[in-house]
Amino acid sequence: MSVITPPAITQDEVDRFWADGFLVVRGALSRQEADHFAELIRALLPGDLRIPDHWQAFDGRFKPFQAPGVQTFDGPDFIPLFQNERLYAVMTRLLRSHRLLVRDGSLAITMRNDTAHASELSQQVHLDPAVPEDVDDFLFTPEEIEIGGCFYFTDVAPHGGGIHVVPGGHRLVEEAARGVPGGRQLHDKWRNITDLETVEVTGSAGDFVLMHHLMPHAASHNRNSTTRVAQFLRYSRDDAPWGMGERPGDRPGANGFDEAQLAAMTPLGRKLLGVDPW
Ligand SMILES: O=C(O)CCC(=O)C(=O)O
Numbered sequence: 001m002s003v004i005t006p007p008a009i010t011q012d013e014v015d016r017f018w019a020d021g022f023l024v025v026r027g028a029l030s031r032q033e034a035d036h037f038a039e040l041i042r043a044l045l046p047g048d049l050r051i052p053d054h055w056q057a058f059d060g061r062f063k064p065f066q067a068p069g070v071q072t073f074d075g076p077d078f079i080p081l082f083q084n085e086r087l088y089a090v091m092t093r094l095l096r097s098h099r100l101l102v103r104d105g106s107l108a109i110t111m112r113n114d115t116a117h118a119s120e121l122s123q124q125v126h127l128d129p130a131v132p133e134d135v136d137d138f139l140f141t142p143e144e145i146e147i148g149g150c151f152y153f154t155d156v157a158p159h160g161g162g163i164h165v166v167p168g169g170h171r172l173v174e175e176a177a178r179g180v181p182g183g184r185q186l187h188d189k190w191r192n193i194t195d196l197e198t199v200e201v202t203g204s205a206g207d208f209v210l211m212h213h214l215m216p217h218a219a220s221h222n223r224n225s226t227t228r229v230a231q232f233l234r235y236s237r238d239d240a241p242w243g244m245g246e247r248p249g250d251r252p253g254a255n256g257f258d259e260a261q262l263a264a265m266t267p268l269g270r271k272l273l274g275v276d277p278w
Pocket residue numbers: 108128161162163164217218219220
């Protein structure tokens with residue numbers, strides 16, 4: 001007797017991801033798990049609401065920092081998110097490799113903000129590509145592609161501060177950058193992309209919004225009373241050309257992780273986080 005388990009992602013979803021450059025993975029976490037992480041992240045806000053100097057706070061969007069300059073939250077409580085098996089299965093399918101690395105782990109808390117602003121966006125439309133800023137040209141090889149995105153730990157209804165994307169925008173970026181030398185340098189290194197129409201990605205607590213690394217995107221104002229709580233992750237192949245991910249041996253010891261972090265890691269997590277080689 002064979003047990004049929006549903007695939008992590010259907011062929012239709014794979015096709016839509018490559019056509020649109022983004023995709024919502026529904027229910028990557030259960031609602032209970034999502035609630036747990038939402039609570040954990042909200043609890044980072046000091047009870048007296050004094051926002052630490054080293055956090056970012058723009059337009060109702062608070063970005064906690066673990067320490068000045070360190071936006072990654074990879075303490076034992078957060079390790080399960082980095083090694084989420086469903087998300088890993090999705091990423092292996094899209095990146096066509098099992099040997100992946102994960103990084104980022106930064107957080108965002110977006111509260112209701114009634115500012116009268118002409119734009120729905122609270123950031124310039126931009127890319128966060130895998131290719132360093134001082135490199136002149138993208139390679140456009142499969143190995144170069146990174147897929148990132150965010151977990152929503154709360155329901156994100158329309159105008160609820162959802163991330164904005166440009167459907168098919170990754171292909172527009174590739175077309176423009178392939179057409180000229182110095183394609184990585186266009187639009188102020190792709191930090192300020194104008195004249196593209198964006199749409200808000202809504203979702204439910206536990207969803208993960210996948211984005212191609214060449215997807216133009218921006219944060220938006222939250223007009224609703226429900227505070228958006230999110231975490232950002234990025235997956236790359238271990239043969240990625242720019243080596244922006246942590247690799248075994250980059251940092252001393254178990255790639256810089258302490259006993260408590262290591263105790264929270266599964267064998268898969270140890271590989272994704274560069275403790276063990278693939
Ligand atoms: O918070 C968001 O929805 C997007 C944030 C973002 O893209 C960034 O900070 O680079």
